[in-house]
Amino acid sequence: MSQSVTHPTDNPADTADDLLFPVLDEDGAPFWEYAARGELRVQTCAECTAPRFPPRPCCPHCQSFDSHWRATSGRGRIWSFVVPHPPLLPAYAAQAPYNAVVVELADAPRIRLVGNVVTDADARLDSVDPARLRIGAPVRAVFHTPPGGVTVPRWVLERP
Ligand SMILES: [Zn+2]
Numbered sequence: 001m002s003q004s005v006t007h008p009t010d011n012p013a014d015t016a017d018d019l020l021f022p023v024l025d026e027d028g029a030p031f032w033e034y035a036a037r038g039e040l041r042v043q044t045c046a047e048c049t050a051p052r053f054p055p056r057p058c059c060p061h062c063q064s065f066d067s068h069w070r071a072t073s074g075r076g077r078i079w080s081f082v083v084p085h086p087p088l089l090p091a092y093a094a095q096a097p098y099n100a101v102v103v104e105l106a107d108a109p110r111i112r113l114v115g116n117v118v119t120d121a122d123a124r125l126d127s128v129d130p131a132r133l134r135i136g137a138p139v140r141a142v143f144h145t146p147p148g149g150v151t152v153p154r155w156v157l158e159r160p
Contacts, residue, residue: 018091
């Protein structure tokens with residue numbers, strides 16, 4: 001049984017063009033390049049192996065400037081979430097109510113990423129009823145590429 005919210009126009013392209021895209025910078029560029037290949041990777045110190053996010057040049061633990069991008073399983077748990085309310089930008093208001101989650105990565109528990117839980121990579125932001133979300137619920141990353149936009153990780157529930 002589908003519990004997703006339905007709409008008269010269920011085409012994700014209706015409003016996706018007006019959603020905000022990430023702003024890429026030199027430190028974070030690899031994160032988005034891997035995401036475009038369907039990989040969730042985390043910047044990791046080459047000296048002390050501590051993962052860090054957001055990406056930055058220097059390790060906050062050992063001050064090393066050497067790092068690499070470690071592959072993750074793409075699995076995590078909902079650490080927190082909110083349901084944004086108006087006022088919202090028009091493209092977001094058109095998809096409200098939706099969720100914004102903070103996901104703690106299973107492979108790097110100190111790393112938490114902000115995103116949205118959806119029914120599949122290309123679904124609308126409101127495709128999952130916020131009432132179904134729970135702190136601690138297992139999720140896995142999927143990757144959404146909007147028309148002309150940057151590929152972003154999103155999250156689907158492991159037990160929908
Ligand atoms: Zn380090």
